[in-house]
Amino acid sequence: MTVHPVTIWGEPVLHRRAEEVRTFDGELQRLIADMFETMDVANGVGLAAPQIGVGLRIFTYQMENDDGVPDRGVLVNPSISLGKISGKIPDPEEETEGCLSVPGEHFPLKRAEWARLTGFDAQGALLEFEATGWFARCMQHEYDHLDGKLYVDRLTDRYRRKARRLSKDQGWGVPGLSWLPGVDPDPFGH
Numbered sequence: 001m002t003v004h005p006v007t008i009w010g011e012p013v014l015h016r017r018a019e020e021v022r023t024f025d026g027e028l029q030r031l032i033a034d035m036f037e038t039m040d041v042a043n044g045v046g047l048a049a050p051q052i053g054v055g056l057r058i059f060t061y062q063m064e065n066d067d068g069v070p071d072r073g074v075l076v077n078p079s080i081s082l083g084k085i086s087g088k089i090p091d092p093e094e095e096t097e098g099c100l101s102v103p104g105e106h107f108p109l110k111r112a113e114w115a116r117l118t119g120f121d122a123q124g125a126l127l128e129f130e131a132t133g134w135f136a137r138c139m140q141h142e143y144d145h146l147d148g149k150l151y152v153d154r155l156t157d158r159y160r161r162k163a164r165r166l167s168k169d170q171g172w173g174v175p176g177l178s179w180l181p182g183v184d185p186d187p188f189g190h
Helices: 026-041 133-146 157-170
Strands: 046-048 058-062 072-082 096-099 102-108 114-120 126-132
Touching (some): 026 046, 026 072, 046 133, 058 133, 114 133, 126 133
Antiparallel strands (some): 114 126
């Protein structure tokens, strides 16, 4: 297994819709194993293939949940249905999100409290489950990556402006930036 560099906000693969996986083979198995290894070394709860520069509709996750879903898994070619997202202002203490591709930063964001996902596992077997609470948030976050969206694209105007200033100050928003888990300092201080 190989740890891959994590792409940073501005890398083109992060900002376009990922392609469907067409073949469930050894190459896909190796990619998924590398994604798990990268996610683990980066101390992430999820990782989408575009975050390692691969424009395919795959994400891995590692999150305890109360939904009867294995705490660790992969979804290939997923689809998602969401419950209603509250129109309230996100709570900066309870609803803050981060992303390995926006390293070291957190911003408040409202998400649906419920999601239904369908997709395939690494061998091509059908998966269907419901997710609630923080697990639903994780599923929405990773799914967004497959549609070319980062969580900062969904922020309220106030926080979006802060995120854009931060991006400019960090020199992000351009191609070619990444960080390597296990080599570069952990941007979230784990």
